Amino acid sequence: MKNSIAERVNDFLKNHPPFNILKADDLLEISRQVSIIYLEKDDTLFKKGDTFNEHFYMVRNGAITSFHTDSNNVQEIVNISDAGDIFGVRPLIAKEDYKLTATANEESIVYAIPINIFQAVTQNNASVYKFLITAFATNAYDPYTAEETGKIFADYLPNTSQDIVSFQTANYSKNPITCNLNSSLKEAAIKMSTYKIGCIIVVNDNTHPVGIITNSDIKNKIATGLFPIETPVTNIMTSPVITDKKDLTVADGQLQMIKHNIGHLCITKDGTVNSKLVGVLTHHDVLVTLGNNPSVILKEIKRAKRTKKLRTARLKANTLLKSYLEQNIPISHIVKIISQINDTVTARAIEIALKKMPMPPPVSFSWMSIGSQGRKEQLLFTDQDNAIIFEDVTEKNYEETKTYFLELAKLVTKSLNKIGFEYCKADMMASKTEWCKSLTEWKLQFDDWISNPDEKAILLSSIFFDYSTVYGNNSLVDELSDSIYKSLEQSSLFFKFLGRDALKNPPPLGFFKQFFVEENGEQKDLFNIKSRALMPLIDAARLLILSHNIKGINNTSERFEKMAEIEPNNKELYQSCSYAFKALLKFKTKQGLLHNNSGKFIKLETLTKEEKLKLKRCFKPIKEIQETLKIRFDLKNFM
Incomplete structure (x- = not known):
């Protein structure tokens, strides 16, 4: 006689990962053993500190909220699981007591999947465990699970997924070679040669990192005769250094290096420059851990000399995006990676365009992304929204200066269009005269929008309030921001x-x-x-x-x-x-x-x-x- 309940469970599970990759017989075997749990709104399935049980769970109907409670009894939502989502996989992965509480967000039906049966039919199935570990990493409460997550990845997925490995703790050098502020460059170079290293960290008397010297610094500043070999290290070191905490993930380190365009990250006791140096994470360390990764795409972008090469590199980001979504990587991490790629593509398009101009820029300028890219939320190819702000010039030179930047913008927007970012249908692009202005003109424009709000002013200002610098002089944008907030203080009507x-x-x-x-x-x-x-x-x-x-x-x-x-x-x-x-x-x-x-x-x-x-x-x-x-x-x- 057929088990109709098991068949209904089977029909639901087969449409959701990781069950959709199981053999039909194996899935039916699991479905026969599934327990069905009905929960009223606010019912608790398990609490933080409860001994782990022999099931993990999938939402059939409704929603389950997972939250963490701190020592002051303050609750923080970690995740909300909807129909088809799995949760409570800690017993399956870590065999430890629960560190989160799971309650029904509304009237809900939950499937309890027995761990012993599941493990028996999925043994040695790397794809299944890849999905489950991703779910665990995504839903875990990071401050409490970073270390154990790294161990889990190492145990289950030695080489199966570069994206999952991104969430393990970075493997940095624990005994960094240092020199003090009073050292000469010759003394530092001898140390680097002795220990066969590519960089040395300069520390003060409290062993706080204050600077870094790399092989490139020696090549560019000593070998060229710019400084003598006996010069103090303070003359050629890069300072201040970029620092991070001891338990940073590979992804965290990678993003820091991308953001600051550096190859070495100083690891300190509390993550700041004001504490003891405990290690160094290098770009090589990240690449060894990840293999092929977004850094490869970014490097390809930075080396591109033609728009065609930029388009090829940006298309690879779409493949990366699809892979991240399939593996349930947190959307906040995906957004940061793709946004950085978009910004780097734009910056490189600007650099290529500048080489085509008859002369260098007459004054400093900043290229601003606005709208979704300005908010760092542009994941797919959409239309481009951008603007230029340039340094103030005399009235006599204004039109000539503006004409230069309009021509530059036309080259850039044309290049972005070829890459895949469509022209803005509303013409909100730096190649249009309304969106290419001097700093003073931009200040006056925003002040007018804020002081005299109407339908058009609100539409335009809403888009332009979401801006970020992609290329050029940051101080121009900072000064504009100060002016905008000063105007906002004077106008409650605008709000x-x-x-x-x-x-x-x-x-x-x-x-x-x-x-x-x-x-x-x-x-x-x-x-x-x-x-x-x-x-x-x-x-x-x-x-x-x-x-x-x-x-x-x-x-x-x-x-x-x-x-x-x-x-x-x-x-x-x-x-x-x-x-x-x-x-x-x-x-x-x-x-x-x-x-x-x-x-x-x-x-x-x-x-x-x-x-x-x-x-x-x-x-x-x-x-x-x-x-x-x-x-x-x-x-x-x-x-």
């Missing part, structure tokens, strides 16, 4: 206009919990995930962070996380918004890769019931944050 704009798209569900879709045009009956779900969160985060006068945080999820930090009373709401945004961005990106487009418009009938439920769950914070904005900025009578 009301921003607030009204943030409410223009209501929560994406109707009265009967049906999706709001496009009503006419080419996109009729399609769901616009960007306008109806992502933009309300983007607009809300921008308004809140600006109202708190917080500079330098442009990413939407990071803005919400900062708000959770400075407004603990609303911490749960802001964390929910941050989580929802990342989940929606991930969903949009997957749709874009699946259909080879931007992922902006979604045909709802192609989604499974579970996918629709996941989307709807992300809409709840939108409604709550918009209600908060209405009250905080007194918008009820301003609509």
Whole structure:
């Protein structure tokens, strides 16, 4: 006689990883042993400190929240598992007591999968364990699991996945060779030769790192005759050094090196330059651990001399993106990697364009990315939004200077278009006269937008508030930011206009919990995930962070996380918004890769019931944050 319950379990499991890669007989064997657990809202499945049991879990319906509780009984949400997501895999991986608490976010049904049966049928299946370990690394509470995660990776996946290895603790040199501030370069060079090393760290009397000398420094500054061999090390060392903490992951070290364009990272006791040097992580250490990785793509970009080569390198990032999503790598890490690649592509396009110009830039300038790239949220090829700010010049030289930068911008935007970033349909590009201005003109432009808000001013300023420097003089952008925040202090009305704009798209569900879709045009009956779900969160985060006068945080999820930090009373709401945004961005990106487009418009009938439920769950914070904005900025009578 057939076991109909087991068959229903089997029908569900076979559509979700890692069960979708099992043999049919093995999956059915597991399905026969699965227990079904029903949970009311707020019911607890297991608590932090509980002895591990003999199951791990998958959500069938509903959602399960995993959170960490600190010594002050403050809860922090680590993850929300939806239908098809696995959780509670610590007993399977580490055989340790639970370090998180799992409760039902709503009425839920959970499948409890027996570990002994699962291990018996999946023995030696590297693909299955690769997925489970990724899930463990993604959901683990990092401050408490970094060390053990590294051990787990080493035990289970010695060489199976460079991406998973990214999350293990970096293997740096524990006994760095040093010299003191009073040493001569000759003394330092003798040490480097004796120990056969490529760099030496300069430390003060407290063994705090103050500088670094590499073989390149000796070649460029001594061999060229710039300094004599007996010169003090302080004359040729690079200072200050870049530092990090002892338990940094390979991915952390890699990002630091990418960000600061360095090959050596000093490891100190507390992660700052004000504590004892304990090690050195080199670019070679990272490459040995990772093999092929984003650094290879970045190196290819930096060496490219033609647009065609840049396009080839950027296309590799799409393959990397797809791989990361398939392996469930945290979206926050994916965003950082792809954003860095996008910025490096743009910077290299600018360098290539500068070589084609008849003369060097007449004054210093900064190329700014705005919109999604400015927020570090551009994962797929979308249209380009950018601007140029150049140093003030005399009125006599202004037009000539501006003409130079407009010509430069035309070369750059043309190159970016060939790489795959379409021209902006609204012409918000540095090649257009409105978006290529001197520092003073940009200050006046923003002051006008803020002091005289109207529909157009709000639209334009909203896009341009999300900017970041990609190439050139950072101080110009810093000075512009100071001017903008000074103007904001004088205009409470502007925040009301921003607030009204943030409410223009209501929560994406109707009265009967049906999706709001496009009503006419080419996109009729399609769901616009960007306008109806992502933009309300983007607009809300921008308004809140600006109202708190917080500079330098442009990413939407990071803005919400900062708000959770400075407004603990609303911490749960802001964390929910941050989580929802990342989940929606991930969903949009997957749709874009699946259909080879931007992922902006979604045909709802192609989604499974579970996918629709996941989307709807992300809409709840939108409604709550918009209600908060209405009250905080007194918008009820301003609509």
